[in-house]
Amino acid sequence: MIQRFIELGEGYGDLFELIELAKTNHHRLHHAYVFQAPYQGSIRKSFAVAFKPAGSVPFIPIYICREGIEEKAPISGREQAFLEAMEELHITPVQLKVKHSSEYGSTVHHYQALIAILRLNHLLPPLS
Known part of the structure; x- marks a missing residue:
């Protein structure tokens, strides 16, 4: 099962596109994620949704808005x-x-690490 992150943007207008993707494909929705990453004294949040494979294609897309929203109280x-x-x-x-x-050396390495974390926590199926 191939799993790949597809970056929409940094989470400003792109976050609303991510929400719309989830709503229009709700029948395929597998999980939603909020990743919290410390950065220069604050917490930056990424929002993501993973979809089940479409048909018989062994591919799980994970759409993400990466680290564009700073953690605040009250929430944004x-x-x-x-x-x-x-x-x-x-x-x-x-x-x-x-x-x-x-x-990480690149966003590719960052996404590989996230996929490994998700697999280890049984939040994504293992490779087949």
Whole structure:
């Protein structure tokens, strides 16, 4: 089973596109994720959704808005919109603390590490 991150952007307008993808493909929705990464004294959040394979194709796409939303109290409107959309879809986002992507040599390595973490925690199926 191939699993790959597809980056939409950094989470500003792109987060609303991610929400719309989840709503229009709710029948394929596998998991939703909120990744929290420390960065320069703050926490940067990434929002992602993983979909089940379409038909017989062994591919799990994981759409992500990477590290564009800073953690605040009270939570930002964008984060609130994501959480409300997932609640409407009866999905509880999995929240994970991870390293910031700048700690890796490239975003490819960052995404490989995230996939490994998700597999180890049984949040993605193993490779077949």
